Amino acid sequence: MAPPRTLLIAGAGIGGLAAALAAARAGFRVVLLERAARLEAVGAGVQLAANATRCLKVLGALDHLARSAVRPDAFHILDGTGGRALAQTPLGAAAERRFGAPFLVAHRSDLQIALLTAAHATGGIALKLGRTVEDFTADEDGVTVLASHNGAVEEYRAAALIGADGIRSLVRDRLALAPAPPVFRERAAWRAMVPMELMPQALAGPTVRLWLGPDAHLVSYPVRAGSAVNLVAVTQDGRAFHGWGSGAAPDEIAARFNRWCPDARALIGLPERWIRWALFDIDPLKRWGRGRVTLLGDAAHAMLPFLAQGAAQALEDATVLGTVLAAAGEDLEPALRLYEARRMARTAKVQRAARGADTVYHLSGAGRLARNTVLRARSGEAAMERYGWIYRWAP
Numbered sequence: 001m002a003p004p005r006t007l008l009i010a011g012a013g014i015g016g017l018a019a020a021l022a023a024a025r026a027g028f029r030v031v032l033l034e035r036a037a038r039l040e041a042v043g044a045g046v047q048l049a050a051n052a053t054r055c056l057k058v059l060g061a062l063d064h065l066a067r068s069a070v071r072p073d074a075f076h077i078l079d080g081t082g083g084r085a086l087a088q089t090p091l092g093a094a095a096e097r098r099f100g101a102p103f104l105v106a107h108r109s110d111l112q113i114a115l116l117t118a119a120h121a122t123g124g125i126a127l128k129l130g131r132t133v134e135d136f137t138a139d140e141d142g143v144t145v146l147a148s149h150n151g152a153v154e155e156y157r158a159a160a161l162i163g164a165d166g167i168r169s170l171v172r173d174r175l176a177l178a179p180a181p182p183v184f185r186e187r188a189a190w191r192a193m194v195p196m197e198l199m200p201q202a203l204a205g206p207t208v209r210l211w212l213g214p215d216a217h218l219v220s221y222p223v224r225a226g227s228a229v230n231l232v233a234v235t236q237d238g239r240a241f242h243g244w245g246s247g248a249a250p251d252e253i254a255a256r257f258n259r260w261c262p263d264a265r266a267l268i269g270l271p272e273r274w275i276r277w278a279l280f281d282i283d284p285l286k287r288w289g290r291g292r293v294t295l296l297g298d299a300a301h302a303m304l305p306f307l308a309q310g311a312a313q314a315l316e317d318a319t320v321l322g323t324v325l326a327a328a329g330e331d332l333e334p335a336l337r338l339y340e341a342r343r344m345a346r347t348a349k350v351q352r353a354a355r356g357a358d359t360v361y362h363l364s365g366a367g368r369l370a371r372n373t374v375l376r377a378r379s380g381e382a383a384m385e386r387y388g389w390i391y392r393w394a395p
């Protein structure tokens, strides 16, 4: 017999942590099984649009992020080669009024700490590090999970299992939910963090900048209370594996941007070290779960990062899961199907929009000129309204 109102979560990334928090706030006892021996923030920065910060507020984690996150004053889109401004959108108080919640940028580890701090304050969550979920079986009243730990196999039992185990989800594989395999998109995201004092004067300050160029783009924004800057450069790349050290050499990326405008080249020249991240997504799934098992975050809807929505969608998943769990009876199966029904169409739409942004961002030739003309003709607010349906979402 599975203990009632208990939950197992595979994976303690942003999605798993947020889901644990949401479930604990709904009165569940949660065991969070994480493969890594330590919680490390893979990558660097994360943009948190209004839909994401609204979820963080509901989860009780927003205040914990306040000291380390930056509230940018504006979002600038620029032409990568010519350097010309294409659109400037005020963020700060103006965007908060417009979309009903703040836009923030943060270091991933600060976001993880905020979620963990809120989890500790809520109670009822056991975080088990160094546990790899290897398999599970589901029956009428619960789920049994086998996890390896230091060469031994541990068994866990709970009323339901949430697979928040990322794009290469074992839970998704075991559920055999087609079409599952991640698709390599022939692009790499090169990520680096530099101290703010190294930034050229004109580019310092609390602004998110996006330079668009043929087959590449570059993003910069401050994190860590403005003491560091997160850089993400996206290029075409045929290597379907991540790279660091010689696999992400500063010379290689400098060569890729050597025809770009001086500001973009100056930023590309700053980091001593990059991490090259091969970009994959998955096609929208036809279903997310069976019985007392479901998926959340990248496991359910891994997407290209061009709209900065992967973590945001995981936070939305978690708040919806919390709402349905709070209202659930003893049988959790209908609650999990309701959660999926509330999430699947929206996340599929965001996945498709992220693929669309891949095309628009990386245009060359006449397409690029047409895009730039449209962007310059519109107000910055209008450019942002294009994604208003994403930012205005509320649980």
Ligand code: FAD
Binding pocket: 010, 011, 012, 013, 014, 015, 016, 033, 034, 035, 036, 043, 045, 046, 047, 048, 052, 131, 132, 133, 134, 164, 165, 166, 167, 169, 170, 189, 191, 232, 277, 296, 297, 298, 299, 303, 305, 307, 308, 309, 310, 311, 312, 313, 314
């Ligand atoms: P993950 O972060 O992948 O976490 C999965 C966890 O599960 C990991 O800790 C892993 O160790 C664990 N795990 C895996 N398998 C097992 C197992 N068998 N047993 C136990 N544990 C397991 N999103 C935004 O919202 N804003 C942004 O600005 C943004 N920028 C991005 C920039 C780049 C370059 C990239 C690549 C992504 C970006 N994203 C952004 C997307 C975002 O990072 C992801 O969507 C988000 O982190 C997914 O969180 P997750 O918890 O679902 O998965």
